[in-house]
Amino acid sequence: MKRIILFAALMLLAGMANARVVEKTFTVRGHCGMCKNRIETAAKGVEGVQAATYDLPGQALTLTYDTRKTSPRKVQKRIAALGYDAGKIKAPQEAYDRLEDCCKYREIDGINDHAHGEGHHHAE
Numbered sequence: 530m531k532r533i534i535l536f537a538a539l540m541l542l543a544g545m546a547n548a549r550v551v552e553k554t555f556t557v558r559g560h561c562g563m564c565k566n567r568i569e570t571a572a573k574g575v576e577g578v579q580a581a582t583y584d585l586p587g588q589a590l591t592l593t594y595d596t597r598k599t600s601p602r603k604v605q606k607r608i609a610a611l612g613y614d615a616g617k618i619k620a621p622q623e624a625y626d627r628l629e630d631c632c633k634y635r636e637i638d639g640i641n642d643h644a645h646g647e648g649h650h651h652a653e
């Protein structure tokens with residue numbers, strides 16, 4: 530009997546440990562396959578991240594991570610440091626400027642602004 534209770538307790542603990550690994554999706558601005566690679570590699574480089582998949586058309590990164598070791602915010606900071614806006618964290622302009630031309634999503638936003646007739650995107 531004692532053994533059964535112990536076993537049940539262990540199973541419960543294992544279940545709780547599993548619950549610490551969660552999945553979360555947030556917005557990341559990327560532009561090409563190179564961006565996808567860099568974003569995923571950066572995310573996976575953060576301790577506690579078990580999987581990271583970037584959906585380029587959807588502009589969203591899905592993370593599988595251990596809540597005891599990391600947080601989406603930590604991952605977002607790492608990605609923003611590369612030049613990609615992530616979640617609520619905006620990439621610093623210097624980091625953005627270092628991106629390859631094909632990856633400059635903000636300029637492409639600017640072109641879209643022009644198409645709508647207004648060119649007031651120079652303020653930044």
Ligand SMILES: [Cu+2]
Pocket residue numbers: 559560561562563564565629631632633
């Ligand atoms: Cu790119």
